[in-house]
Every structure is written in C-alpha cells, then in structure tokens.
Amino acid sequence: KQEVTQIPAALSVPEGENLVLNCSFTDSAIYNLQWFRQDPGKGLTSLLLIQSSQREQTSGRLNASLDKSSGRSTLYIAASQPGDSATYLCAVLKGGGADGLTFGKGTHLIIQP
Amino acid sequence: GAGVSQTPSNKVTEKGKYVELRCDPISGHTALYWYRQSLGQGPEFLIYFQGTGAADDSGLPNDRFFAVRPEGSVSTLKIQRTERGDSAVYLCASSQTSGGDTQYFGPGTRLTVL
Numbered sequence: 001k002q003e004v005t006q007i008p009a010a011l012s013v014p015e016g017e018n019l020v021l022n023c024s025f026t027d028s029a030i031y032n033l034q035w036f037r038q039d040p041g042k043g044l045t046s047l048l049l050i051q052s053s054q055r056e057q058t059s060g061r062l063n064a065s066l067d068k069s070s071g072r073s074t075l076y077i078a079a080s081q082p083g084d085s086a087t088y089l090c091a092v093l094k095g096g097g098a099d100g101l102t103f104g105k106g107t108h109l110i111i112q113p
Numbered sequence: 114g115a116g117v118s119q120t121p122s123n124k125v126t127e128k129g130k131y132v133e134l135r136c137d138p139i140s141g142h143t144a145l146y147w148y149r150q151s152l153g154q155g156p157e158f159l160i161y162f163q164g165t166g167a168a169d170d171s172g173l174p175n176d177r178f179f180a181v182r183p184e185g186s187v188s189t190l191k192i193q194r195t196e197r198g199d200s201a202v203y204l205c206a207s208s209q210t211s212g213g214d215t216q217y218f219g220p221g222t223r224l225t226v227l
Contacts, residue, residue, distance in 0.1 A: 003154070031213045043117075043204060044156070044218040051213070089155055093213055099169055100146050101160030101216065 006104035007088055014112050015082055021075040021107045023090030028071050033036045034101065035064050035075050036089040044089065048075070052095075080111045115139070119205050121124045125225045128196055132223045134190040138179035138207030145188050146216060147180055148204040156204055162188060195226045 003026045010025040013019055015077040023033075032051045036044040048057045050073070056065040077084060087108045091101035118137045126132050138145050144163055148156035160173040162182045170180070177195075182188040192199055202221040208214040 034215065036218075043220040044206075046215050046217065049215050091155070100148070100161050100172060101156075102158065103148075103155030105153065105155045 001029075002092060002094060002102045004090060004092060004102050004104035004109050006088075008106040008107060009105065010110075012112060013080060013109040014021045015080060017080050018076065018078050019080055019109075021077070021088050021090075021109070023073040023104055025071045025073075025074070025092050025102075027094070028068050029095040030068060031093040031095050033064075033066055033073050034091045034093070035062075035073075036091065038087045038089060038106065047088075082113045085111045101105055117205055117207050117217055117220050119203075119219040120224060122220065123223045123225075125227065127227050128195060128197060130195050130226075131196070132192050132195055132224065134192075134203050136188045136190070136205030136207075136219060138186065138188070138205070140186075141219055142207035142209050142217075143185070143215075144208045144211040144214070145182060146206040146208075147188070147190050148206065150202045150204055150221070152201075159190070161211075168211065192224075195224075197226050199225045200224055 005024045007022045034049045035047045050057045050066045061078040068071045087106040089106045091103045120135045121145045146161045147159040150156040158178050160170045178191045180190045204221045206216040206218045208216045
C-alpha cells in the first residue's frame with residue numbers, strides 16, 4: 001500500500017527566506033505527483049503536477065522536483081511571502097493513472113512578516 | 114469558468130441519520146473523485162467515477178457509504194446510519210479525463226455527526 005510522508009510537519013520562517021518542503025513515497029510505481037496548497041477551511045489548490053517521466057516543474061517562485069527511483073519529491077519556495085502561509089500537501093497517483101490520489105499529511109507553513 | 118462546487122458547505126446531523134452530499138464538477142470533466150479529510154490529516158480517497166460508472170470504490174469505508182453519478186455530471190455521496198466517526202470534511206474533485214490530469218477540488222462539505 002502506498003504511503004506518503006511529508007517532512008517537516010510544520011515550519012515557521014521569516015519573510016524573504018527560501019525554503020524546501022519534503023515528500024517521500026514508498027511505492028515508486030507512480031503515474032504522477034502533485035503538490036497542493038490548502039488554506040484554512042478551504043479546498044485544495046493545485047500548484048504543480050510532475051509526470052513520472054519528468055524531473056521538475058516550475059511555476060513562478062515554486063519549483064518541484066521528482067526523483068521517482070528514490071521515492072522523493074521536494075517543493076522549493078523562493079523569496080517567501082506572508083501570503084504563502086498555508087498547508088502544503090503532496091499527493092501521488094499510482095501507475096496507470098486512472099485512480100484517486102494518495103496524500104501525505106501536509107506541511108503547515110507560516111511565513112512571519 | 115466555474116470551479117467545482119459542493120453543497121451544503123456545512124451539515125450537522127444526529128447519529129443514525131441519513132445524509133446526502135452533492136458535488137457539481139467543472140463542466141465537461143469526465144472524471145470525478147470523492148475524498149474525506151479528518152482534522153490534521155491529508156485527504157483520503159473514497160471513490161472515483163469515470164462518466165456515470167464507479168471505476169474504483171475501494172476507498173469507501175463500509176457499506177453505509179454509497180455514491181452515484183447518474184448522468185455523468187453531478188454526483189451525490191450518501192451516508193446511511195451516520196456515526197460520530199463519520200465527522201470530517203468531504204471533498205470532491207474533478208479532472209478533464211481519467212488519465213492523470215490535474216484534479217481540481219471543491220471547497221468541501223464539513224459534516225458533523227452529533
């Protein structure tokens with residue numbers, strides 16, 4: 001059974017710092033990996049999707065990498081801003097692609113002004 | 114365009130009652146997913162529809178849970194004989210196809226069973 005772990009569970013950094021969130025998964029036979037953002041009391045917003053054949057994806061200040069063989073992904077946030085404060089969730093889709101996502105528990109991020 | 118919508122946003126019910134939760138996916142999206150999120154946890158997969166049929170219902174916790182999507186658009190998650198442990202946020206997502214496209218999530222329905 002696929003398990004997804006996110007480290008750290010919580011992180012608080014001053015505004016302007018660059019930071020890295022980590023995600024690991026136990027079964028490397030994935031179809032793709034998605035990073036989401038969740039604000040309190042809200043649904044999930046997709047940030048980046050990396051196909052299993054890709055190594056990284058970039059969107060603005062966000063960069064996500066994928067090392068499928070080692071079962072790891074990182075989300076890099078450059079020049080953090082208070083508006084980045086949220087919970088960040090990593091999710092994998094198993095090989096075949098036609099299925100639900102398996103999520104980690106998330107990293108709760110606070111950016112101090 | 115309009116995103117995924119879910120109604121109601123909040124539902125409070127008593128133990129043993131029946132509830133229905135509704136999801137309106139993004140227009141034209143053929144795949145629809147239901148997840149359940151407990152406090153401090155990531156969402157857990159419940160069921161996935163491709164068109165009108167349930168392609169994978171392996172995440173439904175027991176036979177008190179059932180979901181339908183009769184016309185391949187709106188879906189309803191039905192919970193019979195609710196228990197306090199069913200309290201959670203129920204999230205719906207849709208994607209354009211079932212081939213690993215980005216899943217777009219609704220705001221969720223917060224279910225509280227007293």
